[in-house]
Amino acid sequence: MDFLLGEEEDRPGTSNTFDVGQSADEIFDVNESEGEEEGEEEEDGISGDKNSRSKRKTNSTFMTQTQLSARGGTRQKSRSKALQERPPWVKPSTKRAVPTPDLMVTHINQTHDQLRARDMSAMFNEGQTSEDWLANHSVEHFKLTLKNLLTKGQIVKQSGMNQSGPARHLQFEASAVNEFEYKLYETIEMYHNRIKWLLKGSRKTFGMVKGRKIAILVDSSDANTGFGRISIFRQALTELIDEQLHDREMLHFVSFGTEVDSLWDRPRFVNIRMLDEARAWVNRIQSSGGCNLMAALKKILKTKDIDSIVVVLGSCADQNSDVLVDYVSQTICGGRIPLHCIAFDCNNHLTNLSLRKLAEASDGRYHVYSSGAEEQIYTGTDITTLLREIKRAQDVINKIAEMRQGMMGDALVSILNEISLEVQKLPQSRFLPRPPNHAGALTIDEPASFIPKASHDWLLQNGLKAKRLTLYQVLAPNAFAPIEEFIPIIRKSVRSQTHEKAMTQFEWHDGSIKNVHVDPTLLYDYQKQLGAMVKLYERRIDWLSKDSRRLFGTITEKRVVILIDLSLSNVNYLVHIQHSVRLLLEQQLANKEAFNIIGFGSTARAWRPCLQEPTVANLQNAWKWVLGLECNGSRNFLAALRMALENEEDRKKQSVVGGLYLFTSGIPDQASDVICSFMEEASAGQSTKVHSILFNVDDYDNAEGANPGRYANITQTAECLRTLGHVTGGRFHWFRETGIIESDDIKLILCEMDKAVNYSQKCAMLVESVKRRSPKYDNKNTEDTKMLPMRPSSAKKALIAPKHTELSLARLQIQDNKEREERRTIAWRPSSASKKALVPTPPEPVVNPHRGNHLSKNSNEKEKKKRPTSAKKQPFYTENKNDVGTVYKQYPEGKKGGKKMVPHPSVPDREDIMTSNLWLKKYCLAKLRLDLSKLVSGPDCAHAKRHINTLNKTVSAKYCTIFPSVNIKGKVKHLQLQVHELLEYEQQVESVLRRYLRRLQWLLGASRRTFGTVVEKRVIVLVDTSGSMVTHMEDLKKDLVALIWDQFKRENISFNIVRFSADIEPWRPHIVEPTDANCNDAVRWVSSFVPAGNTCTLEALSEAFREKDVDAIYLLTDGKPDSSTSKVFREIAQVNTVRGVKVHTISFNCNDESANTFLRQLSAMCRGRYHRIFAGMDGDLAVHRLLESDFKDTDYPVLPTFESDDLRLLTAEIEQARHFLAQSRSFRELFGTTAKPHEKDKSRYERIATTNQKLQKT
Structure with missing residues (x-):
């Protein structure tokens, strides 16, 4: 069978x-x-x-x-x-066989495939109404409307005198129009086939019955069942059951006349027995008086499990149509039970009208069947919808026929007017020129290897003041303020004049005048450094003027919102705005934490309801959204600002917007003081900045089109936006197509360049003033006739001074002692002088031959007495004949401060499980004897000065002219390390620096990146699972799993984990050993964390302190506790004062500075460590680049600023090593610039000769 x-x-x-x-x-x-x-x-x-x-x-x-x-x-x-009787099998012949046609059914699956291929068939979707069917088969769905036809044409510019008018000429290709018309005819034929199908079988009588749980209300009044209509009515209902109702889920039959009668008391599921009962019930229908439709509706609308009602009415209802419509509307209000109303062979127009109103009130459908007037069937809902769609298609065909007639009579004018209206409906941006691949996918650049900064922050590290290259910082060691003191004897205030005569007067930055010692060599090197800095600033300006930074400036914050001006004034520049946003998405947003885009005209609309992570998919979706933007209205900037700052979704996630970038071409609708006041209140307690970007359009002042909400010229607009940006601490950027007009970032760099040029000019002025004092300076414009001529070298020399007697020597000695006492009481060096000044090399002293010889003898005798005696030997005879041996009886005193050798330290490669503080106590630069300051700070390196009585001044030692002088911690030392020793020192420092960096990589790896190094053996980890952790919970679970296996299991650390939010849930009652079973169970428990509730930090700490045998507590949270921080400190101090359990705090992606301060203070109070991890930290990349650079540049790359205690200490030691490395390289360069004694200027000996002549005269 x-x-x-x-x-x-x-x-x-x-x-x-x-x-x-x-x-x-x-x-x-x-x-x-x-x-x-x-x-x-x-x-x-x-x-x-x-x-x-x-x-x-x-x-x-x-x-x-x-x-x-x-x-x-x-x-x-x-x-x-x-x-x-079946005949025997005969094998068929395959000779001259041909392939079977495609329509021949060979397998059941082939039938299904052929049916699926008939997507244009009107018979395909039999279970759909015409409205549902047209959703996938309408003219608009097939893109066959007049608007779609116009998109295939090209607008041709007018030639001649009428070029100023609107473009109204369209040019089409014949093949495109023919194909378009052919598709329209195919569509119309498909609609006709659908109508023919609707006019077959029970669909002609009752229409399409839709629904799975259907109630059928049958009119059994005398007017409907009398006059021989009962047999036709029964046959039609039986056909309806057989064709459309047999495959439904549930059915319910109700007949109504004067009374209401139902087949069953409730809807029944469809099966063969139910269908047989329904057919029998149909055959039993008899006349029952009037037509009480209201009673039937009351009963059926109270029945449950019904989703569609079929009303079959063949006569006029007893109730008024308005009463029926009101009752149905009020009963099904809030629900959706459509009524499919059918007028069965009824010519009463009131019945048809009532049924149509009932169908419309219930969002149902209406159908008419009339055996006498078959044209009424076309007034039903399903067929009317199809006829309307046929008319739409026929209208487009008629337009095509009229367009083919060319320019003949008024027909073309009306067509062109209609076409121009359709063209005007299209967005004006469609006709703007577009750059290549404008609508294509984004080409996202790789994120920058450095963190972009605003010029203000960048200059804090690279400015002249930060590099100690301001002129006043360079001249400060050699600048002396004039001294003015009150002399009691003469009762006057006397001003010093010694420096004023010997030095150059220079105006200081505070307006005061100082005496400056000018060193031309120092100033020459300073000017070269200024030139290098100016080149750096030029590269910075060139970088700021390229790509998207030329349009938006530098995006510096981690969480940004882009506000785009979409007012109607920008309709001609929409493509330019979209292209600018495209460059921004491709180049600057990939390395941010979160972003959003808000477009505003009269109203504001956002790309997403909250901030989104800039993944590749999100950036591509944002670009697609930007492509769909259209310009309308004015500039309601305040609405966009409120949407960005008063975002409830961001507040739930505790996501604070760091920067708002306003990209606009005009002044906002609201006054600037209103916007500024709102910004001050909305950003209270936050660091949100508004950066305003003004793009200057060419026709700003004489633009045609819609009037803006507020009018202002370009100067007033720039001033308003500049004020708006500066009030919130933001920046102002103003550009046009030709380039940047004004930029705060570039303005700061230009100011710094002007300072460098000004300092260089002042250096040249100081050097020029020194040259003018030189006797060799040739200045023809000035003649000093009062100056005496120089003494010729051929003149007679002065007589030799007479030899001093004992009495004269004693008098001179007394006079020298008095001078020393005066120098002790009144110091000649002013208080403003810096200890870092490098003392210039003084001339060699000239000593009076008579006096000096005598003094030198006395001083030599005193020195001999003070010198340690040499080693004393005692001879003795040996047993070998006359051989004599010696024995040391007294040894000389050892010399202090011998030359230090460069050490060769060794740091083990194995990482020790200890804190950075303990590790650096063993392997810091000082312990490894690699402190460059100590290597060059021996006693024999001191820059010595001695007082020469004959010259009455203090002069430097003679070897000061041989060794280079360096400044070590504010003291002048002589560098005695040679070049090869400095190279050896640099090799050792580089080796140690690489070991430090590997240690830093180890601290940033695996679970230590989040939790730091666990050094104790019995610990409890407190994990915050409050609602604020929802965005980072998955990352936290992975880090906890890594902590369990990487540190607890590997280092055999006993542990316990406590989860806290609104309540507290420990994993185990006590600390357990890190066995495999315990670790696996902990991993499963951690995976079940669900973020919810508040943050009860104090209760979690109290729970941890109940553990008696615990060495340390690790607290991980992302914010402050719910209770008062002072209460937490007080309670922990009471509990932990005696026990001394260490509490290490971990700030997990927390940007609240007050919360981080609380965690830092809590760890310091409990002698623990503070650790912070945030999403934007990428120290591994900086360390890797530093290792790859081989330390060629000691300033770049810059390591991130770590706030964790372990990372901060190790980073400081790394920076100290890089500083010593740079200092050693600068010391090596001194050997190439220090002059040797035989290379000194000859004028120096001439000055010595002049000094000798003055001494002989005295």
Whole structure:
């Protein structure tokens, strides 16, 4: 019997129902008499109506399993007879065989494939209404509207005198128009086929019945069932059940006349028995008086499990149509139970009107069937919708026909007017020129290797003041303020004049005048450094003037919102705005933490309701959103500002916007003072800045089109936006197509360059003033006639001074002692002088031959007495004849301050599990004896000065002219390390520096990046799982798993984990050993964390302190506790004062400075360590680049600023090593610039000769 069964979806009823057609009778060879006997057996259960019996003989007759079993004997005999008479099998011939056509069915799957391919067929979606079907088959869906036709044309510019008018000429390709028209005809034919299909079978009488749980209200009034209509009505209802209702889920039948009668008390599930009962009930329908439709509706609307109601009305209802409509509208208010209203062969227009109103009130459909006036069927909802769509398609065809007529009469004018109206409806941005690949996907650049900074922050590290290259910083060691003191003897204030005569007067930055000692060599090197800095600033300006930084400036904050001006004034520049945003998305937003885009005209609309992470997918989606923006309205900047700052989604995630970048071409609608006041209140307690960007359009002052909300010229607009940016601490950027007009970033760099040029000019002025004092300076404009001529070298020399007697020597000695006492009481060096000044090399002293010889003898005798005695030896005879041996009886005193050698330290490669403080106590630069300050600070390196009595001044030692002088911690030392020793020192420092960097990489790896180094053996980890951790919970789970396996298990650390939010949940009651089972169980428990609730930090700490045998507590949280911080400090101090348990705090992605301060103070109070991890920290990359650079540049790359205690100490030692490395390299350069004694200027000896002559005269 299996080959007789059709598809389950094609047969009515349940699996026990079979469709027996004429083909089945032929197979079983059933004769007419057998059919009659079968009909007689069924008379008891089914009415013997002739119409029903004749109906059962047709191909659509439905028979139950019981009825078919009655014919089983006959079928069995027929089947055996058919099998016996079957002829033998003959193998078919394949000669001259041809392939089967595509429409020949060879397999059941092929039938399904062919049906799926018929997507344009009107018969494909039988279960859909016309409205649902047109959603995928309408003219608009196929893009066959007049608007779509216009997009295929090209606008041709007018030639001649009328070029100023609007472009109204369109040019089309003939092939495109023909293809468009052909598709329209195909669509119209498809709609006709759909209408023909709707006019077949029960669909012609009742329309398309939609729904799975259906209630059928049947009019059984006298007007509908009388006059011989009852048989036609019963036949139509039976056909409806067989064709459309047999495959529904639930059915409910109700008839209404004067009274309401239902087949069942409630809806029943569809099966063969229910369908048989429904057919029997239809055949029992009789006339029952009036037409009480209201009672039927009241009853059926109270029935549950109904999603669609079919109302079949053949006469006029007893109630008014308005009463029925009001009742249905109020009853189904808030719900959706559509009424499918059917006028069955009724010519009363009031009935049709009432049913149409009921269908419209319930969002249902209306259908009309009339045997006398078949044209009324076209007024039904399904067919009317299709006819309307046919008219739309026909209108487009008519327009195409009219367009083909060319320029003939008024027809073209009306067509062109209509076309121009359609063109005007298109966005004006469609006709703007576009750059290549404007609508393509973004080409996102790799994130920058450095953190971009504003010029103000950049100059804090690279400015002249930061590099100690201001002129006043360079001249400060050699600048002396004039001294003015009160002299009691003369009762006056006397001003010093010694420096004023010997030095150059220079105006200081505070307006005072100082005496400056000018060193031309120092100033020359300073000017070279200024030149290098100016080149650096030029590169910075060039970098700021390229790519998206030329349009938006530098995006420095981590969380930004871009505000785009989409007012109607910018409609001609929309493509330019989109291209600018494209460059920004590609180049500057990839390395941010979060971003959002808000476009504003009269209203503001955002790309996303909250900040989003700048992944590749999000950036591409944002670009697609920007491409769909259109310009309208004015500039309601305050609405966009409120949308960005008063975002509840961001507040829930505790995500604070760092920077707002306003990209606009005009002044906002609101006054600037209103916006500034709102910004001050909205950003209270936050560091949100507004950066204003003004793009200057060419026709700003004479732009045509929509008037803006406020008018201002370009100067007033720039002043308003500049004020708006500066009030919030932001920056102002102003540009046009030709370049940048004004930029705060570039302005600061230009000011710094002007300072460098000014300092260089002042250096040249100081050197020029020194040159003018030189006797060799040739100045023809000035003649000093009062100056005496120089003494010729051929003149007679002065007589030799007489030899001093004992008495004169004693007098001179007394006078020298008095001078020393005066120098002790009144210091000649002013208080403003710096200790870092490098003392210039003084001339060699000239000593009076008589006096000096005598003094030198006395001084030599004193020195001999003070010198340590040499080693004393005692000779003795040996046993070998006359051989003599010696024995040391007294040894000389050892020399102090011998020359220090460069050490070769060794730091083990294995990482020790200890804090950075303890590790650096063993391996810091001082312990490894690599402190460059100590290597060059021995006693023999001191820059010595001695007082020469004959010259009455203090002069430097003679070896000061041989060794280079360096400044070490404010003291002048002589560098005695040679070049090869400095190179050896640099090799050792580089080796140690690499070891430091590997240690830093180890601290930034695995779980130590989040939790630091766990050095104790019994610890408790407190994990914050409050609602604020929702954005980082997945990362935290991974880090906790890494902590369990990487540190607890590997280092055998006993542990316990406590989760806290609004409540506290420990993993285990006490600390457990790190076995495999415990670690796996901890990992499973950690994976179940769900962020929710508040942050009860104090309760979690109290729970941890209940553990008696605990060495340390690790507290991980992302904010402050719910309770008072002072209360937390007080409670922890009471509990932990005696026990001394260390509490290490971990700030997990927390940007609240007050919360970080609380964690830092808590760890310091409990002798623990503070550790901070945030999303933007990328120290591994900086360390890697530093290792790859081989320390060629000691200033770049710059390591990030770590706030964690372990990382901060190690980073400071790394920076100290880089400083020593740079200092050693600068010391090596001194050997190439220090002059040797034989290379000194000869003028120096001339000055010595002049000094000798003055001494001889005295």
